Amino acid sequence: MSSSGSRASLSSDFERFKRALPREFPEYVREAYCINLSARFLGQSLPHPIGKGSGQLSLNPGQLETDADAGLAFAVLKTVIAQNAAGDQSMAAWAIHESKMKVERRGDSWTVTWKGRGWDRSFEDYLALVRSGRDLTRDRRLLTVPSVKYHLPHVHEPFRDAEYAFTTRALAAAWGETPLLLEKDFSPTLAGDELGGEKVQILRWLREVPARIRAHAPVKLAMKLMNAHFDDDFQREMVDAASGADALTVFNRLYDAERGVAYGGKDLSDRNLRVLSSLTPGGSPGILGIPELSGTGNVSSGRMIVEYATRGCSSVQLHTFFQLPLEEYPATDGTRTQRALHALLFDPRNGLLAVMLEREAAGLLARRGGELHFLDLLPDAHRAS
Numbered sequence: 254m255s256s257s258g259s260r261a262s263l264s265s266d267f268e269r270f271k272r273a274l275p276r277e278f279p280e281y282v283r284e285a286y287c288i289n290l291s292a293r294f295l296g297q298s299l300p301h302p303i304g305k306g307s308g309q310l311s312l313n314p315g316q317l318e319t320d321a322d323a324g325l326a327f328a329v330l331k332t333v334i335a336q337n338a339a340g341d342q343s344m345a346a347w348a349i350h351e352s353k354m355k356v357e358r359r360g361d362s363w364t365v366t367w368k369g370r371g372w373d374r375s376f377e378d379y380l381a382l383v384r385s386g387r388d389l390t391r392d393r394r395l396l397t398v399p400s401v402k403y404h405l406p407h408v409h410e411p412f413r414d415a416e417y418a419f420t421t422r423a424l425a426a427a428w429g430e431t432p433l434l435l436e437k438d439f440s441p442t443l444a445g446d447e448l449g450g451e452k453v454q455i456l457r458w459l460r461e462v463p464a465r466i467r468a469h470a471p472v473k474l475a476m477k478l479m480n481a482h483f484d485d486d487f488q489r490e491m492v493d494a495a496s497g498a499d500a501l502t503v504f505n506r507l508y509d510a511e512r513g514v515a516y517g518g519k520d521l522s523d524r525n526l527r528v529l530s531s532l533t534p535g536g537s538p539g540i541l542g543i544p545e546l547s548g549t550g551n552v553s554s555g556r557m558i559v560e561y562a563t564r565g566c567s568s569v570q571l572h573t574f575f576q577l578p579l580e581e582y583p584a585t586d587g588t589r590t591q592r593a594l595h596a597l598l599f600d601p602r603n604g605l606l607a608v609m610l611e612r613e614a615a616g617l618l619a620r621r622g623g624e625l626h627f628l629d630l631l632p633d634a635h636r637a638s
């Protein structure tokens with residue numbers, strides 16, 4: 254199909270799918286547009302790049318089922334706080350209960366204001382959620398990945414290995430397959446805590462945590478880096494220090510110290526994209542050594558997915574865009590996940606397909622074997638990783 258033919262079909266598909274997005278949309282897109290949306294997270298092949306970031310939208314099996322039915326590519330489960338065999342949690346301050354979330358505008362973009370932190374039910378309950386996620390993963394309906402916040406010591410303190418051991422082994426047993434896929438959260442609230450106030454301390458965590466976890470089970474590890482309250486250079490130092498992970502989720506929300514809350518929106522994507530730009534080839538000599546990247550922060554259009562992809566991200570993790578008021582989505586029916594996917598992919602101006610076709614027309618993306626490939630948006634060094 255010619256590029257203009259593709260664009261005409263895109264407008265009609267956008268209208269048609271407002272009522273219902275077909276579950277098998279990646280196959281449809283491949284047949285109808287010769288666009289291959291295959292993507293990657295933690296070395297796992299995905300049908301497309303769009304996943305859910307850890308948080309309030311992956312707290313129970315019902316949410317995961319809905320996401321699997323909608324055709325989401327993956328979901329990172331809510332962050333659990335690590336514990337030892339006796340149930341002690343050195344990061345217990347992060348296991349607080351808070352249910353009220355407020356979805357608010359921040360300039361032209363959206364943010365969710367919420368004072369809660371990690372998983373606040375029992376560890377047993379979390380293991381049950383991990384098993385539900387494992388079943389969906391096994392059935393190839395939805396890749397799910399548990400998320401943990403482990404003990405992070407002050408600079409002269411030892412790591413509490415008993416928490417690393419108990420939590421990692423229990424998750425590996427619940428997962429039941431090798432390797433365990435895991436995301437380690439360094440949350441934005443750390444940036445507002447005195448624990449996150451020292452550069453040497455943060456760099457030590459990033460260097461040492463992968464081995465602390467791997468000591469207890471075979472793990473494919475993503476580390477979700479926070480936006481520390483230091484400058485961009487330090488953000489790059491953090492990326493370098495985290496090279497022991499298999500993947501990096503970049504970068505968690507900003508922290509508003511005055512209001513005591515984490516926030517997102519355009520400020521977040523501006524910072525993330527700026528730092529990522531300086532990591533891509535030509536920017537940083539160390540590029541070949543960096544792990545696979547998964548982008549997070551203000552992904553609210555296909556165009557923004559492309560911004561993250563062209564800076565090396567082979568997948569994206571969204572939270573806020575799955576929480577908008579229903580009237581903000583162009584679709585008229587379907588679950589929020591379906592409506593969000595519909596807009597992200599099929600919007601004729603800013604959807605992922607439109608932007609990939611636009612880049613083809615501009616000579617920035619070429620067909621291979623007759624197809625445009627999402628992963629070809631990535632700079633060479635990341636494609637190979």
Ligand SMILES: Cc1cc2nc3c(=O)[nH]c(=O)nc-3n(C[C@H](O)[C@H](O)[C@H](O)COP(=O)(O)O)c2cc1C
Nearest residue numbers: 306307308332365367438517549550551571572573
């Ligand atoms: C209400 C809320 C709760 C969140 N909880 C977690 C969490 O437990 N663990 C984590 O790693 N990230 C958490 N996040 C961060 C999101 O996964 C995501 O990375 C971040 O919000 C940026 O994406 P967004 O701009 O699409 O929201 C949370 C975000 C929100 C809004």
